[in-house]
Amino acid sequence: MAGLSLKNVKKVYENDVVSVQDFNLEVRDKEFLVLVGPSGCGKSTTLRMIAGLEDITEGDLYIGDKRVNDIAPKDRDIAMVFQNYALYPHMNVYDNMAFSLKLRKMKKQEIKTRVDRAAGILGLENYLSRKPKALSGGQRQRVALGRAIVRDAEVFLMDEPLSNLDAKLRVQMRAEIQKLHQRLQTTTVYVTHDQTEAMTMATRLVVMKDGLIQQVGSPKEVYEKPNNVFVGGFIGSPPMNFFLGHLQGEHFIVGDEKIRVPEGKLKTLRAQDYDGKDVILGIRPEDIHDEPLFIDSSADTKIRATVDVAELMGAEIILYSSIGGQNFIARVDARYGTEAGQPIDLAFDLSKAHFFDAASELRIH
Amino acid sequence: MIDRLRKIYPSLLLYGEDIDTLDSDYKWFSDEENTRVLGIHESELAPKDIALLSAFLLPHNAKFPLPTKEEKQWQQAIRSAETPPGSENRISAPFRFTYFSFNKNQITPVFFKAALQELFEKQILILWDSETEGILVEKKEAADDGVSYGQIVDLLMSDLYVKIRFFSGPFRQSTEAVHAYYRTVKNTAVKVFAHSDKAAMTYADAVPHLMVAAASKELRQEIGQTVLQEYISDRETLEMIEVLVRCNLNISESAKELHLHRNSLQYRLDRFSEKTGIDIRQFHQAMAVYLALLAKRQGGQQHPPGNLHEDGG
Structure with a gap:
């Protein structure tokens, strides 16, 4: 097994489009690292540079302690899984998994040992003689994973491997990939646009936008302490709410509402000279409360709003509302039975909220 | 002939009989019909031997499969x-x-x-x-x-x-x-x-790409700016247009691919329509916007002169 190191990596395409820049990252040995971001953020390009399928314009890439910029992809000791989990249609499962090893002229007995082991790990022992068309979508995806496992590589690279699966199967395969990683402990770099997939699978997340790293951290760190407005809005579902207002004395003012800022946060804001200035308040939907007990104890962060839409999700209700012309979402307990059209008291848990600079959109801390 | 050659070159191998792959340490030759392909280890071949063998056999590069x-x-x-x-x-x-x-x-x-x-x-x-x-x-x-x-x-x-x-x-x-x-x-x-x-x-x-590439740099820039207006640098909107075209202007499918709610996509299309007067939900208008998007992407590039369709077909 090995870690990876990317130092000042930059990718510029022939048409001068900069796809990735200032990319510095240490991927630890045995880590499951997820690159996440919207379409066009450079995450797949980064993965393909690690694979050697794209040249690195500037910077250095190390696998273990070996610089591999100029090493051919086949010699980098990596295995890849892509979105299209197509298989060779005329080969059975065994041959599909064995094919890349046969191409490398590996001995038959070694191939058999590796394929049998991978089939055992993935529960495919009884399907080895079947052709792909006789397999379900989930089984096909497992064979695609098996084709990577047999390589016995130092690093797994996965590019949106679950995107072509339906929602139910995706959740199932997510768990299977996690179990696989726990068992094999192979360093894995996984690319996805799906923040739920990223949050649930990653040891660490790398959030990207416009070719730049926005934040690196554990899912908990990134969720609880987003570096900027983009990360706060991208990670979490429903996304973090943002209110543009200004700081006046001890209060954050948005529209007609005055929300008391806790002492610690106030101290930080004042120390950086934000008193009387515009700031962005970011608060997660679950940190907006409608329980009477919470509201009673939080009179200074209470607001009055009208519910535009109330979506019952079972144990909770998603409320869509606005203050000062700015929309927000609250995720509240279903037991209070809030309905659309009702005026309602809500209280913000400001201890969990964040303030961001109105110009740079960076978190103030 | 093979036996006689083998006496001169003991390393001689016949493809398909002695060996199943074209070893790169050998020089390979075939007859006109590829009925026989033989290889001789490079260590046994001086330039004179290669020239002589090439006079009555066809040299074959071992990196390429034998043509049928x-x-x-x-x-x-x-x-x-x-x-x-x-x-x-x-x-x-x-x-x-x-x-x-x-x-x-x-x-x-x-x-x-x-x-x-x-x-x-x-x-x-x-x-x-x-x-x-x-x-x-x-x-x-x-x-x-x-x-x-x-x-x-x-x-x-x-x-x-x-x-x-x-x-x-x-x-x-x-x-x-x-x-x-x-x-x-x-x-x-x-x-x-x-x-x-x-x-x-x-x-x-490829056709839309070819049409746009055939236009002058000035025309491409003009089309891009005139049609896309303030959206010309709006990556999200440009991606939305691309996905819509790829999904045959199907709003539900496009929304799914863009990870947006259907209503959010409708709202964005309404906004685009309000600002530019172009409704991307209409095929011919979508086509114009898509061409403008390609024109924008190719806008700054100088294309070498030459007609793509010079050979017809």
């Missing part, structure tokens, strides 16, 4: 306007050419053909232009194997660690002017891959 009789006929057809005569002619329609290319020094042609063959039921025909590019001849009945070129790209990328691109020409119902069709497919592929990062494309996919 049918491949040779197609090679002849794309290099000249003449097709092989009479009953020997195995060239038939309907067919299409699919151009492919991959990066240098990543895989040998022998390896590539062996892997690609596994995706097709019938024997594939490949006409090599160089070690990194060539044409796959597809007979219509052999093409229907349920695996798209997009899938083939991912499959071979994970097996062979090589980035491959495919460009398929339209199916042809006749074998007339094969050489012109060949040049059109190849030239178009090279041109369109300079503007698109898609790994698998068809001629129909």
